Amino acid sequence: MxxxxxxxxxxxxxxxxxxxxxxxxxxxxxxxxxxxxxxxxxxxxxxxxxxxxxxxxxxxxxxxxxxxxxxxxxxxxxxxxxxxxxxxxxxxxxxxxxxxxxxxxxxxxxxxxxxxxxxxxxxxSPKMTVLNFKDITLEVESHIAKKGDSVLTLTKREYDLLSMFMSNINIVLTREVLLNKIWGYESEVETNVIDVYVRYLRNKLDPLGNTVYIETVRGIGYVMR
CATH class of the missing domain: 3.40.50.2300 (Response regulator)
Structure with missing residues (x-):
């Protein structure tokens, strides 16, 4: 029960x-x-x-x-x-x-x-996968994200968002797709929340803004490539 x-x-x-x-x-x-x-x-x-x-x-x-x-x-x-x-x-x-x-x-x-x-x-359906992009590594099974050898401190939403991007390299993901995949189709969360979380994630991946990890595709969404 x-x-x-x-x-x-x-x-x-x-x-x-x-x-x-x-x-x-x-x-x-x-x-x-x-x-x-x-x-x-x-x-x-x-x-x-x-x-x-x-x-x-x-x-x-x-x-x-x-x-x-x-x-x-x-x-x-x-x-x-x-x-x-x-x-x-x-x-x-x-x-x-x-x-x-x-x-x-x-x-x-x-x-x-x-x-x-x-x-x-x-x-x-536990995942047994390691994802890589530039110097970012995602250990899916252990739910750990790293930049080089340093572990990134991410919230659950930030981790899920990073996982979506790294699972779809070179694929442009719309805000609607990200919202539905991460929050679920029945969620009341609005698409502009995605922009907030992408900003959070970018700051944690590269606080100084020296490397572009997540590109903005104007009017559509975001992509890692």
């Missing part, structure tokens, strides 16, 4: 989600503040964590960031704040998807199914 942790301080909403998920056959537990939610997330095994952004004691961004330091449990962030900056902040802290309140329970269930599909595919 899939186990889902709900970290949500709106009691009525938390109870509604809990009942609907129980009806669908999921095992759930609810925490109403960030600190207790973080403790549950860190000390028990969960298949997905539903995480509110605005929480008492410890906000959702900080909870997500701390979880990501030690666990790769899928995190679906739930919030009433829907600006691009809010979405980028949530996703950059390590969330896998973003759902804006108010939402239909059918949409929540669909997003959960999408997360489970991605998780199941990763578990059943």
């Amino acid at each position: 899939r186990r889902i942790l709900i970290i949500e301080d709106e009691k009525n909403l938390a109870r509604f989600i809990e009942l609907e998920l129980a009806y669908e056959g999921y095992e759930t537990e609810v925490c109403s503040d960030g600190r207790s939610g973080l403790n549950k997330a860190m000390t028990q095994k969960w298949d997905v964590i539903l995480l509110d952004l605005m929480l008492p004691e410890l906000n959702g961004i900080e909870v997500c960031r701390r979880i990501r330091q030690v666990k790769d449990t899928p995190i679906l962030m739930i919030t009433a704040r829907d600006s691009v900056l809010d979405k980028v902040s949530g996703l950059d802290s390590g969330a896998d998807d973003y759902l804006v309140k108010p939402f239909a329970i059918e949409e929540l269930l669909a997003r959960l199914r999408a997360l489970f599909r991605r998780t199941d595919t990763t578990l059943s």
